[in-house]
Amino acid sequence: MIDEIGIVLVYPELLGTYGDRGNALALMHRAAGRGVVSRLIPAAVEEPLPRYGDIYLLGGGEDSAQRLAARSLLADHAAHAILGSRPCLAVCAGFQILAQQFEDADGRPQPGLGLLDVTCGRLALRAVGEVVTEPLNLPDVPTLTGFENHRGTAVLGPQARPLGRVIAGVGNGEHRWDGAVQGATLATYLHGPVLVRNPALADHLLASAIGELPPYRDDDVERLRTERLDAADPRRHRTRRLLLGRWAA
Ligand code: GLN
Numbered sequence: 001m002i003d004e005i006g007i008v009l010v011y012p013e014l015l016g017t018y019g020d021r022g023n024a025l026a027l028m029h030r031a032a033g034r035g036v037v038s039r040l041i042p043a044a045v046e047e048p049l050p051r052y053g054d055i056y057l058l059g060g061g062e063d064s065a066q067r068l069a070a071r072s073l074l075a076d077h078a079a080h081a082i083l084g085s086r087p088c089l090a091v092c093a094g095f096q097i098l099a100q101q102f103e104d105a106d107g108r109p110q111p112g113l114g115l116l117d118v119t120c121g122r123l124a125l126r127a128v129g130e131v132v133t134e135p136l137n138l139p140d141v142p143t144l145t146g147f148e149n150h151r152g153t154a155v156l157g158p159q160a161r162p163l164g165r166v167i168a169g170v171g172n173g174e175h176r177w178d179g180a181v182q183g184a185t186l187a188t189y190l191h192g193p194v195l196v197r198n199p200a201l202a203d204h205l206l207a208s209a210i211g212e213l214p215p216y217r218d219d220d221v222e223r224l225r226t227e228r229l230d231a232a233d234p235r236r237h238r239t240r241r242l243l244l245g246r247w248a249a
Contacts (some may be wrong), residue, residue: 002210005031008041008053010094014069018149020059020091022193026202027055033216036206045072049079054209055087058094060150060191063105066093073097073113084115087184087208091194095179095187096120096152103152116187117157118180123173126151130232131171131190133164133178141200143167144178145228146190154189156180163188168232184208197225 007024028038041050045068061069073079083098096102099112102120112120128149135141144164153173156162162172163179163186171178171189179188186205188194195202199221207213230236 003035004037004039005054005206005209006039006041006050006052008043008050008056010043010049010056010058011045011069011072012042012059014045014065015059015061015094017062017065018060018092018191020057020094020191020193023057023059023089023091023195023202026193026195026199027057027206030199030202030216030218031206031210033218034206034213036210045069046075049073049076049082051078051082053082053086055089055205056083058088058090058097060092060094062093063151066097066102067104067110069093070097070102070110070112074111080113080115083113083185084183087205088115088186089195089205090116090185090187091191092148092150092152092189095154095189098185098187099154100157115185116180116182117159118187119155119157121153121155122151123153123170127170127173127189129169130228131169131178132167132229132233133169133171133190134167135164136177137161137163137181138201138204141198141204143229143233144188144190144194144201145197145225145232146188146192146194148189149191150189152189154180154187168234196221197228
């Protein structure tokens with residue numbers, strides 16, 4: 001296991017609207033818990049994407065910021081190769097930017113970076129609220145919790161697999177799926193920040209970058225997970241209703 005990593009936060013000034021910077025903090029916190037020092041490397045828009053990062057993070061953003069971020073990455077000829085060769089997490093606007101194509105606020109198709117075999121369109125209505133998903137392609141990651149606030153959809157092509165099956169919320173707007181997994185790239189509509197609410201997903205990314213990790217339990221985060229899942233997971237509501245019904249009888 002290496003003892004120092006660089007975490008590149010891509011365009012925090014554009015893709016920072018929904019608090020996804022917290023994903024970098026979650027990675028740093030869980031790396032430190034294993035004695036690994038991490039450096040946070042913010043990548044500025046219209047500057048060459050740093051090539052020496054170990055993990056790359058793209059967050060959510062408004063439609064206009066998303067377009068600017070996509071344009072800047074498309075203009076950077078090394079960006080596709082850099083992002084395609086390292087573990088990468090892309091959230092919401094970031095997810096759409098890594099797709100083949102997404103739609104702008106006027107419904108006009110805009111080119112994405114094409115790192116994911118995904119085409120994004122627009123939902124008829126904005127999806128806002130808590131989301132619960134069951135990971136489909138990451139065996140070591142339990143139920144995911146987060147929140148969504150987007151108009152984007154995602155239709156997966158044959159190279160991309162869904163990140164999770166939607167239990168509550170909207171996600172991709174197709175097949176009751178959320179997100180995409182392709183190579184070492186993970187994409188999702190979940191904010192939260194998603195790596196704060198789902199430490200196993202943070203560990204999955206860290207392990208892709210630095211190898212197998214010793215266990216690290218964070219009781220505060222476990223309490224947060226339980227509280228959010230109790231609030232949003234309909235399966236838990238059913239269990240509670242059944243138990244309450246039994247107690248009341
Ligand atoms: N602007 C995009 C949309 O509405 C992304 C929003 C977000 O990142 N939360 O779909």
